[in-house]
Amino acid sequence: MKNTNPPPESAPSADRILETALAFQASKTLLSAVEVGVFTELARKPADVHELRERLGLHPRGARDFFDALVALGFLRREDGVYHNTPESEAHLDRAKPGYGHVAPMLEMAGSRLFGIWNRLSDALRTGLSQDESKDRDEDTYDALYADPDRLRTFLSSMTGISHRANLRIARQVPWEDYTTMADMGTAQGDLAVQVLLANPGLSGTGFDLPQAEPVFTEYAERHGLTDRLGFTGGDFFTDPFPRADVLTFGHILHNWGLERKKVLLRKAWEALPQGGAVVVYDTLIDDDRSENAFALLMSLNMLAVTDGGFGYTGHECQEWMREAGFDRTWTEHLVGPDSIVVGVKE
Numbered sequence: 001m002k003n004t005n006p007p008p009e010s011a012p013s014a015d016r017i018l019e020t021a022l023a024f025q026a027s028k029t030l031l032s033a034v035e036v037g038v039f040t041e042l043a044r045k046p047a048d049v050h051e052l053r054e055r056l057g058l059h060p061r062g063a064r065d066f067f068d069a070l071v072a073l074g075f076l077r078r079e080d081g082v083y084h085n086t087p088e089s090e091a092h093l094d095r096a097k098p099g100y101g102h103v104a105p106m107l108e109m110a111g112s113r114l115f116g117i118w119n120r121l122s123d124a125l126r127t128g129l130s131q132d133e134s135k136d137r138d139e140d141t142y143d144a145l146y147a148d149p150d151r152l153r154t155f156l157s158s159m160t161g162i163s164h165r166a167n168l169r170i171a172r173q174v175p176w177e178d179y180t181t182m183a184d185m186g187t188a189q190g191d192l193a194v195q196v197l198l199a200n201p202g203l204s205g206t207g208f209d210l211p212q213a214e215p216v217f218t219e220y221a222e223r224h225g226l227t228d229r230l231g232f233t234g235g236d237f238f239t240d241p242f243p244r245a246d247v248l249t250f251g252h253i254l255h256n257w258g259l260e261r262k263k264v265l266l267r268k269a270w271e272a273l274p275q276g277g278a279v280v281v282y283d284t285l286i287d288d289d290r291s292e293n294a295f296a297l298l299m300s301l302n303m304l305a306v307t308d309g310g311f312g313y314t315g316h317e318c319q320e321w322m323r324e325a326g327f328d329r330t331w332t333e334h335l336v337g338p339d340s341i342v343v344g345v346k347e
């Protein structure tokens with residue numbers, strides 16, 4: 001029988017438990033606000049509750065609470081009954097602004113795809129099986145995702161949103177002046193290669209990805225005026241040879257795969273690199289003690305739910321795999337936010 005007596009006054013508070021248990025409400029409120037276009041409408045013109053509700057086509061019942069919840073969560077501000085975007089929302093959540101391109105595809109994917117997948121986290125924990133689109137079909141995760149051109153574009157550009165800040169940092173933090181060529185493996189839209197080449201005019205490179213990614217990649221390279229120094233190589237990095245390059249980068253790739261496949265990629269990198277060449281792996285690394293970086297540990301659970309076999313890892317583990325693959329000198333460096341790089345040099 002359940003004990004229904006209230007806990008003694010001296011018991012620790014349950015506030016944090018409830019806050020975390022209900023955190024999905026705040027998450028979904030923000031995601032719905034992006035989906036229905038609250039921030040884009042307010043960027044066009046601030047509005048009171050009636051006007052905003054009408055412009056968005058929302059039912060009167062929840063509109064006021066919805067907008068005020070966004071005020072309380074710090075994504076809107078209300079002045080004399082008129083709602084305005086905060087500077088952060090205005091910069092990143094208005095569809096007409098360039099900042100939207102970086103954050104919003106990830107938010108859209110979180111709302112339309114990850115939210116449903118995470119609802120089946122307990123199933124993933126019990127079975128060890130991915131809960132993504134491929135789960136009811138006998139096909140690879142990426143085949144399922146890329147079968148729909150809109151999903152393909154949203155996914156590839158959402159990767160730019162997640163990676164852009166780290167890419168800008170990698171473009172400056174790695175000693176690119178020591179090298180002349182790079183290949184970005186699993187390049188998606190190509191933002192890492194684009195940022196590295198923009199910051200290092202002496203370099204040329206290629207983005208390697210599944211052939212379906214080519215149009216989205218090429219459009220992005222053209223938009224940055226880089227087609228003379230940046231090409232695309234279509235292929236499967238498990239079955240096709242790696243491009244020849246002084247540096248091979250793997251951004252948010254290793255966490256997608258099980259241990260054997262992680263090691264295959266590092267071994268193939270070592271075999272493809274010239275002497276003096278380097279592999280640069282970057283991911284949201286788990287701290288070596290596996291107790292502090294909650295974002296990275298949750299990302300690893302995300303890999304459980306969306307991939308077959310993928311998991312996050314620590315810098316220490318990645319360096320061990322690199323050494324096993326043959327790399328002589330390895331180290332881990334923090335980049336920005338939750339991202340770090342692990343570098344391996346073939347001496």
Ligand SMILES: C[S@@+](CC[C@H](N)C(=O)[O-])C[C@H]1O[C@@H](n2cnc3c(N)ncnc32)[C@H](O)[C@@H]1O
Binds near residue numbers: 156163187209
């Ligand atoms: C998680 S995304 C990472 C994108 C990008 N590197 C970043 O950090 O933003 C993984 C990328 O690997 C690509 N990919 C998956 N399987 C692949 C394979 N077998 N061969 C080549 N690319 C693959 C996907 O198409 C996708 O663009």
